[in-house]
Amino acid sequence: MESLTRASASEPSSGRPARLNVKAFTGGAIMALFMLIGIFGPALAPHDPNRQQLAAMMQAPQGIGALHALGTDNLGRDILSRVLYGSRVSLLVAFAVVFVSGFLGVALGAISGYFGGKVDFAIQKLVEVVWAFPPLLLGITIMAFLGQGLFNLILALVAQRWIPYCRVVRGQTLSLRERDFVVAARCLGANRRQIIQRHIIPNLIQTSLVIGTFAMASSIIAEASLSFLGVGVPPEIPTWGTMLADARIYISTSWWLPLFPGLCIFITVLGINLLGDGLRDLLDPRLKRTGSGI
């Protein structure tokens, strides 16, 4: 029953030849690389990222193989080690945000679309209110008042990121609930929970995956932005954003301080966006019209 359900809902994809998608492949490779760095970064790092060596402060990059390949900062901390450690926190926050907001958004969207009526009205009003805040502004406000910290940061980023899932999923659910296989399941006596869990949600996964990729890219930038403003990750944890915040007052003298963490953010986000583009072309070309990296 389940396999039949899935096949019936994903119409055109079965007819398209399966080819290697260059974008998805390149993007996936970049993302995999940074994930490996995130996992094994501490083992690869030549120094303790927080070890201060005032005798060796503000050293310019010395090249591969040298003691401080990417130089040191104003407290003599090794930039390469900090960049490697930083990938861990940045990616972890982004993954957490994507999963929590994805779960929340898909669940609320499916409920909203399936039940309709008052439930739908309430959820859509909530969407409208939260969406009326300019992006990032809500995050900044929440963080400024709750205080720095990983948990608060994830909360502040999830606050708006569940919305794209919720909107798209609601729309799809509205059409899915009228499909023959859902009607058939209802006739066979499945209750609402079974229908949503077994017949609606599986058909929403492809779209949600695409939205999730773009949400991941925007989470990494948002985390860095908030940390840069001093309302994200606590300053003692090295992330790409906190490194940029530390670098701010020294940019006129030490170009390597802002260059490397920013480059990491840029390349990671580029990779994720490529992956998202590729996945969208493969899985759900209809999403193309939204254009933006949600």
Next chain:
Amino acid sequence: MAGYLLRRIAGTLPVLLLISLLVFLLIHAAPGDPTLLLLGEETNAAEVAKAKERWGLDQPLYVQYAKFLRSAAGGDFGRSFKYAEPVIGVIKTRLPATIELAVFSILIATLLAIPLGVWAGSKPNSWIDNLGTTCGLFGISMPSFWLAIMLILLLAGALNILPTSGRSTYGIAGPEQSGFYIVDSLRQKNWPAVWDALTHLFMPALALGVNMLGILMRVTRSSVLEVMNEEYIVTARAKGLKEKNVLWRHVTSNALIPVITVVGLELGTLLSGSIIVETVFAWPGSGSLLITALNARDYPLVTGLVMTYTLAFVAINLIIDALYGIVDPRIRF
């Protein structure tokens, strides 16, 4: 059309009300006492109590909210704790700087993105298309504040051709009239000041506009690709129109409809992006004001600013919806 707009405005009122409640609760649920922050840690209890009474912080929350609503309805967000002036006044002095910056960012983004997008979309898989697509991808992946830092490093630091921060060089600008430096300087025919304001604007506007540039370029390209397949384009070609006319008259004007939506959507991102870019460039706008106000726990000023930003965002979306009808006469309200 007028009826539609009225209905839409009426529909946003409850949303605004809910937003004000959300902001109000968020601010008051937060740890950190504004009286202690403003008066210093060594103040005695009597002084703190007096300050609380003056600012109305000793009242229960719902009384504070009711008071806030009543005055906010009349356009009064109270007095800023930090600046000891009406909030609206403080925001008004900072708003022109942000608007000037935003307008220039949009100009840079649209003037570069739309021609590039049309060109790329009209020649799929050519070198220009590949270049445009790559630029678009780079644009959307670029953290604007990092680009800001890199621009300062390169153009202000290494090449030393542009100023690092602020809106104008001291002493060049004439008396302030509207708060928009470029408009003021143009009116006073103070050409050095116009040039000076433009040089200060360039880097922040480019940094702020880069994401919008990337997104617009991608949307324009895919929209052009789609329109190129329409039957009326075949007709236009069949009746012997020059390719240039087909592209700019028929394709572009139809392809711009989704582009307008995206400009509207991205204006929100632009607004919040300005908060961070203004901080990097020490741009004296409402964005950097928000960061100052948040750090000082200046409740009325934060509330006023968040409401201003949100109101602007909601208004922009309304205007975009109204614009649809003008751009695409097929849409009726």
